[in-house]
Amino acid sequence: MMLRVMRILRKRTEVGVAVITLVLIVGFTVTSQGIWLSAGNMREVLRVTSILAIIAFGEALVIAAGEIDISVGSTFGIVGIIYIAIGPQIGTPLAIVIALGAALIIGSLNGFVVAYYRVSSLVVTLGSLFVFRGLALAATQTASHYNAGATMRANAIYRLFGASGVLGYNNALVWALVILLILQYVLFWTPIGNWLLAVGGNAESARSRGVSVMRTKWGAFIACAFLAGLAGILEAGDLGYADGSLGRQRELQAIAAAVLGGTALIGGRTSPVGTFLGAFVLSGISSYLVIKGMNPQWFILLLGLIVVLVSLADHGLTRLVSKAATSRSV
Amino acid sequence: MSEPRNALIEMKNIDLNFGTVKALSDVSVDFSEGELVGLVGDNGAGKTTLIRILSGMYAPTSGEVYFDGRRITRFHPKLAIDLGIETIQQTVGLCDNLSVARNYYLGREPVKRVLGIVPVLDFTQMRAASKKVVHNFGLRDSVDVDDEAALLSGGEAQSFKIGRAVDFRNRVIIMDEPTNHLSVRERAHVNDLALQLRDQGLLVIYITHDIFQVHRLADRIVILENGRKIVDAPKEAVSAESLEQIIRDGSREINEG
Numbered sequence: 001m002m003l004r005v006m007r008i009l010r011k012r013t014e015v016g017v018a019v020i021t022l023v024l025i026v027g028f029t030v031t032s033q034g035i036w037l038s039a040g041n042m043r044e045v046l047r048v049t050s051i052l053a054i055i056a057f058g059e060a061l062v063i064a065a066g067e068i069d070i071s072v073g074s075t076f077g078i079v080g081i082i083y084i085a086i087g088p089q090i091g092t093p094l095a096i097v098i099a100l101g102a103a104l105i106i107g108s109l110n111g112f113v114v115a116y117y118r119v120s121s122l123v124v125t126l127g128s129l130f131v132f133r134g135l136a137l138a139a140t141q142t143a144s145h146y147n148a149g150a151t152m153r154a155n156a157i158y159r160l161f162g163a164s165g166v167l168g169y170n171n172a173l174v175w176a177l178v179i180l181l182i183l184q185y186v187l188f189w190t191p192i193g194n195w196l197l198a199v200g201g202n203a204e205s206a207r208s209r210g211v212s213v214m215r216t217k218w219g220a221f222i223a224c225a226f227l228a229g230l231a232g233i234l235e236a237g238d239l240g241y242a243d244g245s246l247g248r249q250r251e252l253q254a255i256a257a258a259v260l261g262g263t264a265l266i267g268g269r270t271s272p273v274g275t276f277l278g279a280f281v282l283s284g285i286s287s288y289l290v291i292k293g294m295n296p297q298w299f300i301l302l303l304g305l306i307v308v309l310v311s312l313a314d315h316g317l318t319r320l321v322s323k324a325a326t327s328r329s330v
Numbered sequence: 331m332s333e334p335r336n337a338l339i340e341m342k343n344i345d346l347n348f349g350t351v352k353a354l355s356d357v358s359v360d361f362s363e364g365e366l367v368g369l370v371g372d373n374g375a376g377k378t379t380l381i382r383i384l385s386g387m388y389a390p391t392s393g394e395v396y397f398d399g400r401r402i403t404r405f406h407p408k409l410a411i412d413l414g415i416e417t418i419q420q421t422v423g424l425c426d427n428l429s430v431a432r433n434y435y436l437g438r439e440p441v442k443r444v445l446g447i448v449p450v451l452d453f454t455q456m457r458a459a460s461k462k463v464v465h466n467f468g469l470r471d472s473v474d475v476d477d478e479a480a481l482l483s484g485g486e487a488q489s490f491k492i493g494r495a496v497d498f499r500n501r502v503i504i505m506d507e508p509t510n511h512l513s514v515r516e517r518a519h520v521n522d523l524a525l526q527l528r529d530q531g532l533l534v535i536y537i538t539h540d541i542f543q544v545h546r547l548a549d550r551i552v553i554l555e556n557g558r559k560i561v562d563a564p565k566e567a568v569s570a571e572s573l574e575q576i577i578r579d580g581s582r583e584i585n586e587g
Contacts (some may be wrong), residue, residue, distance in 0.1 A: 011478075189450045197425070202422075205436075211437045
């Protein structure tokens with residue numbers, strides 16, 4: 001019976017974060033006299049959740065493939081800046097294409113260096129983190145920030161990307177949910193998902209079956225940067241402006257959301273649903289701290305604790321399951 | 331044991347260098363279908379290097395490789411798989427984090443189209459095929475093909491990989507130290523499977539450093555020493571004891587040299 005429960009926890013990695021989510025919803029609602037769960041607050045929490053979830057979806061793909069991308073915050077920032085900086089001159093649709101094209105180039109570079117030259121992804125993406133943050137700061141040095149302007153804001157396509165709502169909720173939520181469904185399908189229902197999880201679980205075994213480890217990892221980095229860029233566009237679209245600090249430290253939150261959602265840091269396991277819930281928990285905690293008038297700096301500390309505790313819990317659970325399973329088979 | 335016939339695999343004058351290290355020097359060897367060949371040698375003798383050429387992981391520095399009479403010029407794991415060459419290694423071949431059924435078709439997953447357009451993994455076929463192998467190759471009946479492969483025992487994992495190789499109609503099964511870390515009963519089971527594959531007409535190359543174990547199984551023994559082939563003989567021609575002596579002498583020569 002215990003074994004069955006533990007096996008379900010391992011197979012359905014999002015169960016853990018789902019329980020945490022429920023506990024926090026009840027706890028935060030009660031201790032904030034309902035303010036936290038109020039429609040007004042939820043609109044903001046879900047907007048932040050959705051944008052964070054979209055970055056974290058991509059991050060989770062890279063982590064599931066056995067690598068890590070710590071440059072997503074900078075990719076998010078530079079893509080958002082490109083979008084707002086060139087949009088007023090060349091029009092929103094072309095600006096989106098160019099901004100997302102930049103994201104694809106960043107992801108291709110990261111992925112190529114990691115997969116082809118087998119350089120540690122931590123080192124490669126640390127480099128990109130600085131390069132693209134540096135570019136973002138340099139690009140906003142004279143103007144301090146770019147403004148979308150009235151014409152761009154009035155554009156229908158501009159409004160589709162994070163600058164209007166559905167039933168009162170920012171449409172980033174729709175983007176996040178659509179991407180969630182696509183990823184759930186690709187990861188668990190197609191060969192590509194099977195390859196990604198195999199490469200992250202045991203690259204040598206995957207290669208021995210004819211799976212291209214290089215192409216799989218490369219693809220994960222490209223998808224990751226694309227999603228980080230899309231999230232940057234949604235955020236910049238919501239704000240209507242972009243400055244050099246756009247997306248700063250967002251990589252930490254993305255990693256935390258992915259890990260909290262059941263993505264194994266050693267690779268081979270992830271859950272888009274869990275990642276979304278992980279992003280919701282983080283945004284919910286952040287909002288709760290604000291409501292309670294606590295110093296928001298505590299949030300960073302909490303992020304760190306969450307990553308460590310979740311990893312420890314996951315490690316313990318893995319050991320318990322394999323122990324229980326082997327003792328049964330003897 | 332078997333009549334002379336055209337070899338399925340011919341390796342001619344193979345050299346393989348890693349930088350300045352000569353891993354293989356002028357190795358020529360043939361392998362035929364329906365034959366169980368014991369490939370023996372001490373650690374570092376070049377056994378694994380030789381079969382990694384056959385499994386497409388290394389390309390020889392010089393020399394020629396023929397498969398079924400055709401010269402092989404490109405070496406890639408995918409090509410070896412397409413030719414029907416499967417290498418069974420203890421630590422490689424199954425991803426512990428994936429279910430048994432997902433492991434089964436890894437790299438060549440069956441896909442069906444939902445509503446005629448959306449491609450989706452054919453889970454029915456994946457489960458059915460892996461269940462068949464679980465049943466036919468001596469795994470516990472309680473093994474659930476939806477469980478992670480991590481839950482298989484060492485012998486079950488080996489048997490499953492062998493079963494998968496047979497089911498994919500491979501022509502060559504290379505077993506690299508297939509019985510290390512296995513219990514006595516599991517070892518006997520894996521060795522039985524090797525003989526069954528040979529009897530079905532497959533070429534089985536059995537790599538080990540245990541000359542006594544492989545002498546009981548093999549039709550022919552090939553011994554590598556320091557990257558060179560030093561013995562290639564039908565097993566009737568040589569006793570296990572004399573072969574062991576050859577391996578030991580070979581090592582002594584090198585130590586003294």
